[in-house]
Amino acid sequence: MKRRVEIGILYSRSGNYGLISESCRLGAMRAIADVNADPESAVEFVPVERDPQGNADRYAPLCEEMLRGSRMRHVVGCVTSWSRKEVIPVLEKWGASLWYVCPYEGFEANEHVVYMHACPNQHLVPLLGYVVPRFGANGFLLGSNYIWGWETNRVARDLIADAGGEVLGERYLPIGDTDVSRLVAEIEATRPDFILNNLIGSSSYSFLAAYAELGRRDPHFAPERCPVVSCNLSECELPALGRNGLGHLAAGPYFRDVARPDPAAPASSFQASAYASVRVLADVLAVDQEATFADLSGLFAGRTFATPFGRTALDPHTQHATLPVEIGRIEEGGFRVVSRTDAVAPDPYLSRYDRAEIFGRPRLKVVS
Secondary structure, eight states: OOEEEEEEEEOOSSSTTHHHHHHHHHHHHHHHHHHHHOTTOSEEEEEEEEOOTTOGGGHHHHHHHHHTTSOOOEEEEOSSHHHHHHHHHHHHHHTOEEEEOSOOOOOOOOTTEEEOSOOGGGTHHHHHHHHHHHHOSOEEEEEESSHHHHHHHHHHHHHHHHTTOOEEEEEEEOTTOOOOHHHHHHHHHHOOSEEEEEOOTHHHHHHHHHHHHHHHHOGGGSTTTSOEEESSOOGGGHHHHGGGGTTOEEEESOOOBSSSOOTTSOSSHHHHHHHHHHHHHHHHHHHOTTOOHHHHHHHHTTOEEEETTEEEEBOTTTOBBOEEEEEEEEETTEEEEEEEEEEEOOOTTOTTOOHHHHHOOOOOOOOO
């Protein structure tokens, strides 16, 4: 007899990052359906959904609403780091866990969060390690004006300096702002080798449209010479870009193979990560049906789990996943993987980062 377990689903069905949220939600709901249809599964998940509608202030109260007065102790949800940090105090109060399925800026490890997508050594570091030797080390940094943009660009500044380059500009927009004209004007004036795009949602789509127009005016800004590179762009947002994304680069643990499309494969890394979260949780509850946040590290230790990323381990100390690292270039129909590294262990604090390993040793100047 399967045990019925309530599981929280906390994603916005609308708002500036609605395409990402919907991809995450779809992955979680598909996994719930597969677990429930599996006669060998020890649990039957009962999803309980709340929709913050893209409003960061609604995540914490809606999370508490789900947890209060119920036996629910696991929530799959949140897209932005802002919303994740908003719900952590609620999780701590009720003894619950958040399964977070989006890339994030690192420098966090909370016992109430399972980090199922990439951290900086699994996205930003390898992305710049790929970009710098091919295009140059001088970058222009963009971001939405909140945690993800600030912190990812902070790390990028250090990496660019390690590579011997310069940050030629760093600019931010409020989430949802689509007035990108000053950003494009500064990029045109400074002529960087690449643009690191940490804008999210509609701001990112507007920028890429304007940048495509700049590339048509000036060949220096064509993607094969000065690409826009990203750690949080996936297939779920390509319809919003149209042809404006062609040739640009992104890093992630998974891209759907444009050369060999598989209708059964996840449509994006967000969907794959959400699906993986539910399946790993089902496997954990098969061992301990009463498992809470306090039990997870012990249940992760020494084990791997079947996920769309392959066999996946979770670090019991930081609760981050070991993941592949892929660099994808946008082509017609999706991403083409141009670089892949299997099973990169998480290093959320970049404590094992080696400048020489990523960018080579600095050249000594000869003086006389």
